[in-house]
Each structure stands twice: as C-alpha cells, then as structure tokens.
Amino acid sequence: MTGQPQASPPAGSHQKPSVDPATLQHADLLEGEFWRRIPAWSEISDIQFRDHHWQAKNSITKVPQLLAALQGLVSEEFIADVAEGFRRAPMTIRVSPYVLSLIDWNAPLKDPLRTQFIPLGSRLRPDHPKLGLDSLHERADMPVPGLTHRYPDKALFLALDTCPVYCRFCTRSYAVGLDTDEVQKFHLRATPDRWRQVFDYIGSRPSSRTSWSRVATRTSCAPTRSRSSAKPCSPCRTSAGSGTRPRVPRSCRRSS
Numbered sequence: 001m002t003g004q005p006q007a008s009p010p011a012g013s014h015q016k017p018s019v020d021p022a023t024l025q026h027a028d029l030l031e032g033e034f035w036r037r038i039p040a041w042s043e044i045s046d047i048q049f050r051d052h053h054w055q056a057k058n059s060i061t062k063v064p065q066l067l068a069a070l071q072g073l074v075s076e077e078f079i080a081d082v083a084e085g086f087r088r089a090p091m092t093i094r095v096s097p098y099v100l101s102l103i104d105w106n107a108p109l110k111d112p113l114r115t116q117f118i119p120l121g122s123r124l125r126p127d128h129p130k131l132g133l134d135s136l137h138e139r140a141d142m143p144v145p146g147l148t149h150r151y152p153d154k155a156l157f158l159a160l161d162t163c164p165v166y167c168r169f170c171t172r173s174y175a176v177g178l179d180t181d182e183v184q185k186f187h188l189r190a191t192p193d194r195w196r197q198v199f200d201y202i203g204s205r206p207s208s209r210t211s212w213s214r215v216a217t218r219t220s221c222a223p224t225r226s227r228s229s230a231k232p233c234s235p236c237r238t239s240a241g242s243g244t245r246p247r248v249p250r251s252c253r254r255s256s
C-alpha cells in the first residue's frame, strides 16, 4: 500500500475512510492496441476489436485453437502443460480475444488472468476427499431445473448454461459449459419448456410475489487489466440446475 495515511471516520460513524488513489491502479485500464501483440490479431483494427459481435465470433472455444494462438508467444513446454491442464479440467475452454490479449505472455505462470482461464497440468493437485462440483449445494434447493430457491423471497435463475468465458474456479462447473473428459454436465439449455417451469413455479408462490423482482439471472465475470497490475474478478453468483449427479473428476480442479 502506498500514499498518505487515511483519515479515520468519526467514532460510531458508518462512513468508510477515503481511498488513496494510488491504491486504485487495478481500475486504470490498459490503453492502446494491446491485442496486436497476439499474432492472430495483429491486423485487427480498433473498431473491429471493440465490436462485441467480433469478440463473440472470435472467442476461442477449442483447445487446439488456443494452442495455435499461443504459438510463438510461449514455449512448447508451456503449450504441452496447457494441453494437459485442459485434458484434466472440469471446464471446457471459452476465452475471448479481449481476455487473451490482456494476459502477460512474458510471464504467464504468474499472470492472474491466465490462472483464471487457462489451467496448467503441472499445477493440478490431487483431489481433496471432500471434493464436490456443486460446492454451494445449489441443486438441493432447486424446485425446478435452473432455479435455486433458498430464501423465502429471493431466487437465482440460471437462464443459460453458457458464459462468455469459462473460469477455472467456477462453483457451477457441474452445469456450465460442455462436457469434458472428466465431467458429464447437467445441462440447462435455454428452452421454452424449462423456462416455463421456472415461471410457473414463481407464479405458484403468491406470498413471495412482491419480492420476486429479486430473481437474479446469470451474469458473468468481467475481467479487466490495468496498466500496472491485474486481478481476476470474483466468481459471479449464478444458479444452476438440479438432476443427475455429475461424475466426480479424478484430478483436482485447483490450479494456479
């Protein structure tokens, strides 16, 4: 921490101390055409890169695509480590050009965004005996697939089972994304039938109706990169579906 000592709020106050701007470097976003250092996007213009349609269309969704994009940026040893990481991971890959461009490929082992989105086989640890994919036990509180109703007047609705990016630490890896070699997912596709079950259930709870506006749909983490540092976001809080128990993976999901 740097900067001036902060003035303390008056005793008994709920005010927070003022913040030293020097501690907010993580909010100071990268500028310039930083994506051009990735060979695959070296010719992409500023307008193209900032177009969310282009980002979605060019997101990497297959491991060979990723390995091809990394060629020339990292060593062959690192690429083999990534391939092994995905082979044993509970999440498939989905990473946008924006996120991939923010990673410091000169130091990928310690880059926090790389850690969040790209597993390494060498960093995997043996499973803890208590390992469970649904660590928040969301499915135990699902009256219908995709709606977690844990509190009387609040619920979480997982409208989809996909995200713009897939995080390694996802607490909903039992449902989010495609099947992997290790995990058979409980899929929660956005179908009219499933959504109808959710809406019917909400409609069947008139005593909670005044607060059903608190039903939260899925959102996703939004990683950003500052000039001087990067911090991955906390996992978003979403819900996922009930149903068959996914196969418990053999290898640990914790990597760094």
Ligand code: SF4
Pocket: 162, 163, 165, 166, 167, 169, 170, 171, 172, 176, 219, 220, 221, 235, 236, 237, 238
């Ligand atoms: S964005 Fe949220 S739900 Fe999606 S993979 Fe990441 S942590 Fe999981």
